[in-house]
Amino acid sequence: MTENKASSRNGLLIDYEFCTGCHSCEVACMKELKLPPEQYGIRVLEDGPRKTPKGKWDWTYLPFPTSLCDLCEDRVKAGKKPSCVQHCQAAIMTYGPVEELSKKLAEKPKMVLFTPV
Amino acid sequence: MSNETWQWQEDGCTVSRSTQWSGPGCHNGCGILYYTKGDKLIKVEGDATNPYNAGRLCMRCLNLTEAVNHPDRLKWPLKRAGNRGENKWERIPWDEAYDIIEEKVKSIKKDYGPESIIGMEGTGRNIIWQVPYLTYAGFESPNYTLGFLSGDACYLPRAAQQAVMQSDFFVTDCAQHFETRYETPEYEVPKVIIIWGNNPIISNGDGFFGHWIIDLMRKGSKLIVIDPKLTWLASKADFWLQLRPGTDSALAMSMLNVIINESLYDKEFVEKWTAGFEKLKECVQEYPPEIASEITWVPKEMIIEAARFYAKNKPAAIQWGLAVDQQVTGISAAQAITSLWTITGNVDVPGGNVISKSGFNVDDGYNCGIEWVSEDTLQKRLGNESYPLKMYGFASTAHGDSVLKAIESGKPYPVKMLWLQTTNPIANMGSEAPRVYDAMRKVDFNVVVDLFMTPTAVACADIVLPAGMSLERDSFRAWFAPLRAISKIIQYEECKSDEQIVLDLGKRLNPAAFPWKTVEEWLEWKFGNAKDHYPDAFQIPWSGKTYRERGNTRGVTFKELQERGWIYADWQYRKYEKGLLRRDRQPGFNTADGKIQLFNTLFDDWGLNPLPYHEEPPESPYSAPELYKEYPLILTSGARSWEFFHSEHRQQPTMRIFHPDPLVTIHPDKAKELGIKDGDWVWLESKRGRCKQKAKLAATLNPKVVSAEHGWWFPEKPGAEPILFGVFDSNINNLTAQCQNGETGYGAPNKGLLCKIYKVTEENSQVMPTMQVTKMGGFGYDRK
Numbered sequence: 001m002t003e004n005k006a007s008s009r010n011g012l013l014i015d016y017e018f019c020t021g022c023h024s025c026e027v028a029c030m031k032e033l034k035l036p037p038e039q040y041g042i043r044v045l046e047d048g049p050r051k052t053p054k055g056k057w058d059w060t061y062l063p064f065p066t067s068l069c070d071l072c073e074d075r076v077k078a079g080k081k082p083s084c085v086q087h088c089q090a091a092i093m094t095y096g097p098v099e100e101l102s103k104k105l106a107e108k109p110k111m112v113l114f115t116p117v
Numbered sequence: 118m119s120n121e122t123w124q125w126q127e128d129g130c131t132v133s134r135s136t137q138w139s140g141p142g143c144h145n146g147c148g149i150l151y152y153t154k155g156d157k158l159i160k161v162e163g164d165a166t167n168p169y170n171a172g173r174l175c176m177r178c179l180n181l182t183e184a185v186n187h188p189d190r191l192k193w194p195l196k197r198a199g200n201r202g203e204n205k206w207e208r209i210p211w212d213e214a215y216d217i218i219e220e221k222v223k224s225i226k227k228d229y230g231p232e233s234i235i236g237m238e239g240t241g242r243n244i245i246w247q248v249p250y251l252t253y254a255g256f257e258s259p260n261y262t263l264g265f266l267s268g269d270a271c272y273l274p275r276a277a278q279q280a281v282m283q284s285d286f287f288v289t290d291c292a293q294h295f296e297t298r299y300e301t302p303e304y305e306v307p308k309v310i311i312i313w314g315n316n317p318i319i320s321n322g323d324g325f326f327g328h329w330i331i332d333l334m335r336k337g338s339k340l341i342v343i344d345p346k347l348t349w350l351a352s353k354a355d356f357w358l359q360l361r362p363g364t365d366s367a368l369a370m371s372m373l374n375v376i377i378n379e380s381l382y383d384k385e386f387v388e389k390w391t392a393g394f395e396k397l398k399e400c401v402q403e404y405p406p407e408i409a410s411e412i413t414w415v416p417k418e419m420i421i422e423a424a425r426f427y428a429k430n431k432p433a434a435i436q437w438g439l440a441v442d443q444q445v446t447g448i449s450a451a452q453a454i455t456s457l458w459t460i461t462g463n464v465d466v467p468g469g470n471v472i473s474k475s476g477f478n479v480d481d482g483y484n485c486g487i488e489w490v491s492e493d494t495l496q497k498r499l500g501n502e503s504y505p506l507k508m509y510g511f512a513s514t515a516h517g518d519s520v521l522k523a524i525e526s527g528k529p530y531p532v533k534m535l536w537l538q539t540t541n542p543i544a545n546m547g548s549e550a551p552r553v554y555d556a557m558r559k560v561d562f563n564v565v566v567d568l569f570m571t572p573t574a575v576a577c578a579d580i581v582l583p584a585g586m587s588l589e590r591d592s593f594r595a596w597f598a599p600l601r602a603i604s605k606i607i608q609y610e611e612c613k614s615d616e617q618i619v620l621d622l623g624k625r626l627n628p629a630a631f632p633w634k635t636v637e638e639w640l641e642w643k644f645g646n647a648k649d650h651y652p653d654a655f656q657i658p659w660s661g662k663t664y665r666e667r668g669n670t671r672g673v674t675f676k677e678l679q680e681r682g683w684i685y686a687d688w689q690y691r692k693y694e695k696g697l698l699r700r701d702r703q704p705g706f707n708t709a710d711g712k713i714q715l716f717n718t719l720f721d722d723w724g725l726n727p728l729p730y731h732e733e734p735p736e737s738p739y740s741a742p743e744l745y746k747e748y749p750l751i752l753t754s755g756a757r758s759w760e761f762f763h764s765e766h767r768q769q770p771t772m773r774i775f776h777p778d779p780l781v782t783i784h785p786d787k788a789k790e791l792g793i794k795d796g797d798w799v800w801l802e803s804k805r806g807r808c809k810q811k812a813k814l815a816a817t818l819n820p821k822v823v824s825a826e827h828g829w830w831f832p833e834k835p836g837a838e839p840i841l842f843g844v845f846d847s848n849i850n851n852l853t854a855q856c857q858n859g860e861t862g863y864g865a866p867n868k869g870l871l872c873k874i875y876k877v878t879e880e881n882s883q884v885m886p887t888m889q890v891t892k893m894g895g896f897g898y899d900r901k
Contacts, residue, residue: 018331020318020349023759023775027176030771031160038774049347049817057352087163089173089318089328 009115010071012085013101014063015092017110021046021061025084025093032072032083041068042084063093065116071095123604123680127152130159134682136594136601137161137587139242140539140568141184141765145321146594146601147174148682156607158185158588167683168298169599170326176759176775183769184586185609189569189832191583192610201558202838202891204575211611211621214580219625221562222256225533231257231490232497233533235520237264239540240271240763243592243603246485246643247619248538249513253486254630255623256536259498260515261483264537264546265553267518268858268865271439272323274447277863280511282455282714284707285698286597287470289434291329294473294598294688299332303690305468306333308430311341313454314365315438316348320757322438324597330436339430341423343368344440345753346782346824347817356423359819362753363444363869364413367731368420369453371409374401375424376460382428383462390693390706391459393716393727400728412731414819428461432468439755440868445857446732447864452717453729459713465691472698476600477686479593479643479668483513489630497530499523504862505723518856521547524556525900538566538615539584541573544844545764545828548853548867551806551845551890552900566618569768572844575836576891583612590614591636591675593643599683600670616640637675644678645669725860734869735857736804738821741871748803748871750787754825754849755868761828768832779829779847781810783874784820788812791874798877801825803870806851806896808886809877823874825849838891845886856901 021044029041043066048059063084065071072082076095080086085093094101098115105113123134130152137149148167152159161181165172194214199205225233236252238244240263252261263269269277279286289310295301310333317327330350334340340354343365351357360368376382377398387394410417427433435458441450463469475482487495500516501508507516524532535557540546547553557563557577565571565578574581585605589612592603605614613621616636623631633639645668673684689697696702705711721727733740738751760772767773781801783793793799795814800807801823810825818824827850831843845851853867875881889896 015335018335020328020331021759022318022328023176024174024179027179027771028174031179031182037770049349049352049815051816057347057357059347059349059352083162086165086172087174087179089175090331091171091173091328 009098010096011098011101011113011115012065012071012082013094013096013104013111013113015108015111016060016062018090018092019044019061019063020090022089024087024089025063028083028087029069032075033068035068039068040066042066062112065114069116071117123682130154133604133606134164135588135604135606136683137178137181138594138603139587140584141177141762142242142587143177143321143762144241144323145170145326146324146596147178147326148601149174149178151588151606153607156609158182158607168296169293169601169683173328177762177766177772180769180771183771184766185588187569187768189768190609191567191569191581192612193583194611195581197579202576202841204570204836206581211613214582215622215625217580218564218622221534222626225562226257229531229533230494232260232494233531234258234260234536235515235532235534236261236536236538237540237542238538239264239546241482242539243587243594244538244615245482245596246480247615248536249483250486251536251619251623254489255619255626257490257494257627259490259495260520262515262517262520264540264542265517265521265855266546267548267855267867268442268447268863269512269514269517270442270447270863270865270867272442273512273514274442274863275437275451277506277511277861278448278451279455281506281717281719282452285472287455287458288323288325288473288597289436290468290471291333293329294471294685296599296685299336303467305432306336307338307432307434307468309341309427309433310338311343311427311433311435312350312354313343313435313437314440315436316344316350316757317436317438318350319759320438325436341427345818345822346756356419356426358415358419358423360413360415361819361869362751362822363734363737363866364731365441365444365450366446366453366729367404367409367412368415369450369457370401370404370729370731371406371420372424372427373397373453373456373460374404375406375421376428376457377401379425381425382460386462386464387460390464390712391715392710392712393714394460396716397456397728404731427457431461431463432466433461433463434458434468434470442863443755443865443868445734445859445864445866446730448859448861449726449729449732456715456729459715464713465693467690471690472692473597474686474688475597475668476595476684477668477670479600479645479670480595482596486630489627500862502529505725506861506863516862518858521553521556521855524559533561535560535563535577537563537573537578539568541567541571541764543573543576544571544830544848545850547855548850548865549805549855549900550848550850551895552855554890555895566615569832570836571764572830572836572842575841576838582618583610584618585609585612585614590616591640592616593640593675593678598688599685600678601683602675602678602681604679640675643668644673644675646672646674732859734866736866736871737869744804744871748873750872750874751822752801752803752825752852752870752872753822753868754853755827756824758826764828764830767830779810779826780813781823781825781874782813782815782818783823784818785814785816787820787823788814791876793874793876799874800877800881801849801852801872801874803852803872805854805898806886808846808848808851810847823872839888841887841891843887845890848886851886851896854901
């Protein structure tokens with residue numbers, strides 16, 4: 001990995017507090033990358049629903065990019081957002097330089113920053 | 118990408134900006150970009166410039182290529198070649214199909230009267246004015262209905278109740294009426310949103326993009342969720358009221374009790390803009406929280422705290438859904454819930470429940486063309502004889518259960534023909550599906566218009582016509598804001614748009630009512646344009662509803678709308694203060710005295726309950742204790758899945774990867790007691806019949822309640838009987854009932870019945886339900 005790559009690395013910032021588990025990112029990605037059946041460039045993991053000892057419910061979805069994710073290189077070159085980011089129904093995904101996203105990461109809890117490539 | 122035009126070239130594809138509605142589809146109308154090469158759809162993207170969905174799409178839209186390019190689509194008109202149920206067909210030209218239909222319609226009208234023909238569609242999608250127009254103006258029959266829907270229990274109870282109580286539709290304010298959306302200066306984010314009887318992020322009911330709720334949660338809205346099942350939204354809510362299915366009315370009355378008795382209501386609004394408050398106040402005394410708690414199973418403290426939370430935080434909105442309708446007290450629950458937003462003054466204010474209008478009023482929905490039915494014939498509308506709401510014109514459809522009974526009994530007159538346009542009643546719309554199957558097969562002549570060969574078409578159709586999908590038709594979406602263009606972009610085989618089919622047939626059946634040469638000209642008429650060209654079509658008033666003015670786009674043509682994509686009409690808050698709701702332009706609501714009728718005087722005149730009340734579901738632990746011993750679980754059904762819209766989308770491989778089998782959710786404690794493990798196939802059985810689904814264990818329900826999926830058939834299985842795409846094997850409507858309606862004729866208890874569950878074994882599965890229904894006369898019980 002070169003210095004240049006590190007300074008220009010892009011990532012996905014996900015506000016997973018509001019991920020509803022709608023699968024839009026998964027299907028958007030399958031279509032964009034033209035993946036064969038049961039292959040995913042992004043997957044949504046699920047925890048819960050589970051009642052915590054405090055009596056509250058935990059039910060959390062977490063989308064994470066797999067090894068097939070290329071951050072939609074071609075789309076981004078054409079001036080578009082990665083397909084998962086554009087189509088996310090909860091609008092919780094942001095694409096951009098890691099440096100900028102890490103600042104946003106500090107702004108609220110229950111966020112995660114991925115750097116798939 | 119260009120915003121200047123609706124079509125452009127990109128990557129060797131033509132890109133077209135349009136709206137995806139149906140079919141296949143849902144109750145949304147999202148902005149979409151279709152990428153096509155010639156007549157082939159290559160891919161879709163959300164249209165980021167469209168404020169409705171702002172570029173977002175659900176998995177079903179993202180997977181549209183699998184629908185549009187599916188090899189099993191209907192491609193040309195078919196005439197039945199074997200017996201009904203054999204799935205044998207002969208390809209015929211459109212003209213031959215039209216000849217056959219024209220001849221049948223004319224001879225039935227002559228011999229039996231136009232009322233013997235029933236026009237049906239599925240749920241309210243992009244045929245909501247076309248099928249009514251064909252039924253009323255083409256067949257000249259008063260009997261337009263929603264595919265046997267019991268108690269008309271999908272939005273219609275709420276719509277009829279609103280028509281009487283204050284005459285307009287209320288929706289949760291998500292700034293959807295403004296092009297600038299949440300940035301609109303006068304908009305306010307609701308402090309509290311009650312999600313009542315729906316899971317909008319999946320169901321997207323009634324032109325409501327469910328993830329707007331997420332937008333608002335991120336802007337600070339707090340939630341109260343009222344649902345027997347823990348939804349994801351419920352897990353994030355400040356209050357989750359886990360009520361017993363079918364007790365919504367009692368819960369709402371108890372919340373009113375708290376708000377009124379603790380003086381948390383908006384006194385000024387109540388005084389100025391409502392009638393009957395004192396009578397409501399008296400009536401809610403019957404529902405103190407301790408009583409309501411016994412009825413609803415919601416803890417008393419929770420009812421009190423939630424009521425206070427809603428009343429004390431203004432603005433607040435209530436996003437309601439289908440569960441309100443699917444109980445015998447559907448009308449009553451709707452009245453009680455409407456009373457909640459009324460007495461708290463959350464009426465047509467920013468961030469409250471606001472009065473919506475379809476875009477430029479061009480959508481008059483289910484009444485479109487009713488003026489072509491003669492006064493005498495209109496009186497023969499099935500259901501009118503029993504229900505005053507129907508008789509006095511507050512309803513826009515014939516009564517589904519009365520249609521069923523007329524077919525079965527030949528009374529008050531025989532039914533001779535069914536026109537079924539994109540409805541699949543035995544898979545979805547009809548409860549008591551085996552009964553509906555028998556009834557449809559009894560009718561002499563049936564036409565099915567659809568996208569795929571369905572179980573309904575195989576079982577009963579004589580002619581099958583192929584409908585174009587959303588991107589194969591020129592049309593529009595006006596329900597609610599904005600007014601959106603739907604553009605024909607490709608042609609698939611010999612498919613025709615629903616508009617074209619109706620227009621072609623209408624011109625043959627009643628040319629005076631169909632003067633338009635093209636679909637585009639017909640759309641101009643809907644838009645209130647081209648008056649000079651078709652003076653005859655304008656002679657008859659717009660609609661039977663005298664209180665609603667005819668829509669018009671003020672000169673915007675279909676072509677202009679297509680170029681622009683969408684237009685937002687002027688829309689304002691507090692319309693009742695400004696004289697914008699009444700024809701006389703006086704302030705007030707569009708009722709006789711200009712006030713919201715908390716006490717429903719019209720209901721009182723008709724001998725119906727003028728105030729909300731609780732009535733036990735006909736099959737409940739309390740109303741039917743003996744039955745409860747044999748069927749000790751409360752059955753709710755119909756919760757939506759991300760992958761499917763009702764009975765649609767089952768033939769798409771990607772959807773079935775995510776959701777291969779029908780699922781019934783059971784509490785782990787109950788499952789353990791019954792010896793059922795996660796993933797086991799189980800039989801669900803009510804006193805009417807049984808079906809097979811796969812157990813999903815989740816602690817999201819009260820252990821006494823189970824939740825089953827609806828709409829399941831298996832397009833991958835053979836269509837010919839006795840397989841019939843396996844339509845009855847997993848069909849929850851083997852268990853549900855027709856003809857158990859509320860006193861108004863509205864409402865059906867389909868979300869609160871009794872059942873039992875047991876594991877599937879080889880010996881208890883010798884005869885599958887589809888075999889039982891198609892070859893052995895059904896489940897053998899007395900049909901009421």
